[in-house]
Amino acid sequence: MPGPKSAILRRIAPQLVILAIALLLNVLIFPDFFHIDFRNGRLFGNLIDVLNRGAPVALLCIGMTLVIATRGIDLSVGTVMAVAGAVAASMVVEGHGWGTALLAALLAGGMCGLWNGVLVAVLRIQPIVATLVLMVAGRGIAQLITEGRILTFMNEGLIHLGAGTVLGMPTPILIWVTLGAVAITLVRRTALGMLIEAIGINERSSRLAGINSRVLLICVYLVSGLCAALAGVIVAADIKGADANNAGLWLELDAILAVVIGGNSLLGGRFSILASLLGAMIIQSINSVILLSGLPPEFNLVIKALLILAILVIQSPRIGYLLYMLRAAGPQPQPRPGTADTLPKRKKEAAR
């Protein structure tokens, strides 16, 4: 099917271009960037590292994209990560297997997501406020579980989730790529994505059209909580310990940033999980540029801020309107013989 495929390509083109630029910068600074080795039964290389380190944000932004598409926001994902990590670590320390620990962590994340979803969908509290409650209280709950300590563990199975490899590929990459693919298929091969978009565009009319927006909203926050729990387990497994204070700190902002870089509007509506995932990789590539270039990591935040500002300007409705007016008004005062040539071009731009 060439039609939808080219539409998807056109949708993610800006993200691909930015990602290419970010990777190019990496190569300029560090010529061996694309070099990938196979050593000790696993793949090594900077590119693999970017994919691996970007896993938590990539996982978070799958759920976050869906939440933002419904015109919501989930501020609690960072603390849910901490809670899930703490639950998984404490289960393992108590002697349970890694499978039970993972299930318990997912259950905890699911409960957090369900709580957010009920507040938003049933009690009709603004998403930013509803998720703020858990954002404030969650870290306290995580500290309650770990009793204020950093719980360390040596369970091979659990560590494998964060630091291990499957067929030479680091497990976190496999997890986020698989989950991303499943989410994209589920959302795009069924009507689910369209229903979520409908809620984001106008919840009232979507409800009148027969969409069960309440259940869908709860599900969306549930998915966000589950993704956050998985990310939390990976982060905990990576450092072989659950740090209730610092696990997932400010990652909710990175996840939102990834979704925004992915070209998804914070005002809800159309979304693309693929573009968000590319956004997560863009953030990680930029982090990698800063690290490789030897710039002090302090600049990381400044660069991120400038990036957000640039995207804000591009996404701004006012700027879009201005450009539209310029485009509409531009050629008309001086109609030249080349009008026939400019007209289709204009049409093409409008279609974009």
Next chain:
Amino acid sequence: MIRSTHLPLLVTLATFVLAFALCASAYPAMLSTRVVANLLTDNAFLGIAAVGMTFVILSGGIDLSIGSVIAFTGVFLAVVLRDTQMHPLMAFALALVIATVFGAIMGALIHYLEMPPFIVTLAGMFLARGAAYVLSTESVPITHEFYDTLQGLYWRDPSGGRFRLIGGVMVLTFLVGIVVAHRTRFGQNVYALGGGEQTARLMGVPLASTTICTYAISGGLAGLSGIVFSLYTSAGYSLATVGVELDAIAAVVIGGTLLTGGYGFVAGTFFGILIMGLIQTYIVFDGTLSSWWTKIVIGGLLFAFILLQKGLTWATQARRRTATGSAAPS
């Protein structure tokens, strides 16, 4: 008769009195003026920042950058006082100007780009925190005799409580904030903007200048809060005051201000701050409770007050619906 519009404020006040009574019954020593004076001193920087946050939330926005601005101001002061011969008062003025202009720029971006305040102030948060890191990643101590003089200023209550300068600055900020919010044209404009942008525009509220001024005030008060914080800790540290914006938002909500904007009281925020301070004091007095209970209790309080607000909104809407319903047939 109690007007229903004052109900959230009264609930906050009642919560505070009840909490204080509970604390005092458990630990009679909490009734001393020392505890009250420390309550003011320890929460001074948070209170000042929360006044700015109240204005922003009243106008229907949100400001995530204040924690970073406080940290930036602290580091800026410390670095300036270490590397130059500038007098602290001059440095204070400079820091205030920078913070105010920073807030004004964010307000302008929000208004002119028509972007959600959430994401614009998020960028501001990264920028201010990054700027603080760039200035210094280490904690820079401040040793200046003027700081010692300011820190030595206090009014000693006969029973032993020391009301320090920074607590006084917070109370003064709240008083000015109350007057500005309820007794000036600008304050009314902020309320109108929070009530609904469309309506405010039709009423002739200058949207651009109101939005920009609101965020400038928030930025400026965050700067003042940074100065107070540097007086409180005698140092500037770029990792300090992470998450203060959340505490400030929580205090504003506990103070009875509606997060959708257009409704609330600056005075409520004051009691919100005191309630949060009281929880911490109680945990210190108790000694066996761990510090994370603060977060959980504040989260619980936040939830309770959001529910209360929701209930009030429902009640008003239901009343309005029945009122219009009965009016329609006649």
